Amino acid sequence: MTGLRARQKADRSRRLLESAARLFREQGYGVARIEDIAAAAEVSVGTLYNYFGTKGDVLLATVSMEVEDVLLQGHQVVADPPKDIALALGRLIRGYYEHSLVYLTKEMWRTAMALSIDAPDSPFSRRYTALDALLCDQVCALVQRLQSLSLVRAECDANTTGAIIFNDLNALFTQFVRVEDMTMEALLSSMTVHNATWASLLGR
Structure with missing residues (x-):
């Protein structure tokens, strides 16, 4: 029974986050309120507060959901990578990049990055840094x-x-997020150039 309740709670949490992500896209993260998120998810404000204390907590949980998805995709690449360094890095990092705007917008990424930098000792910053570390570990596992x-x-x-x-390719992503009119195609093109350079340096 405990396992069932845990699954139900996890499912409800994900539905809340998916509703919040849709609302953030429609209204903008800065405009949307906790009350709006609860209404979009068709739950009471009190129910939402049982899961998330602040709008920042909703944002962080959305980032976590994003990272969990791309890590799952990345496991398959690490297990059976293309037998070419540039192609292997490209397949892994392309998955990170292309999934980055499924739940979040550039505005949401900028907000998350700013919150992490502005309060480096906060629980938000520590969790955000830990998520980055998981992605870094996966790149290390691929190498x-x-x-x-x-x-x-x-x-x-x-x-x-x-x-x-990872730090090099994360810097490319940060630039992508900062520049509102930079396209995904431009980001992927830069990634390809960088990966070719890494391949030439690391190859046997």
């Missing part, structure tokens, strides 16, 4: 997997190399 396939030079430290690659 390690490519190394096990003798595609990446053995003398490369997989964790250090993966972290550097």
Whole structure:
């Protein structure tokens, strides 16, 4: 029974987040209120507060939902990557990038980044940083997997190399979020150039 209640609670939480994401897209994150989110999800404000204390908590949970989805996609890439460094990195990171606007808008990403930077010791910032670390770990795991396939030079430290690659590609994403009229196509084009450079540096 406890397991069933936990699943029901998780399902309700996801429905609340999906409703909030739709509302944020329609009204804008800055305009939408907690009351609006509850109405969009067809629940009482009190019910919403049972799950999320603030609108920032809703935003963070939406980021978490986004990251969980792309990590699940990424596991498949790490398990069976293309036998080419640039293509393998591209498949993994493309999944991150293309999914980034499924639940969130650029405005929401900018807000999440700003909240994380403005209050680095807050629970929001610590959780946001932890989510970034999970994505970084997955890039490191891909580098390690490519190394096990003798595609990446053995003398490369997989964790250090993966972290550097992640930070580089995360910087591209940050630029994409900051520039409102930058397209996904432009982001993917920049990613391809960067991945080709990494492949030339890391290949055997």
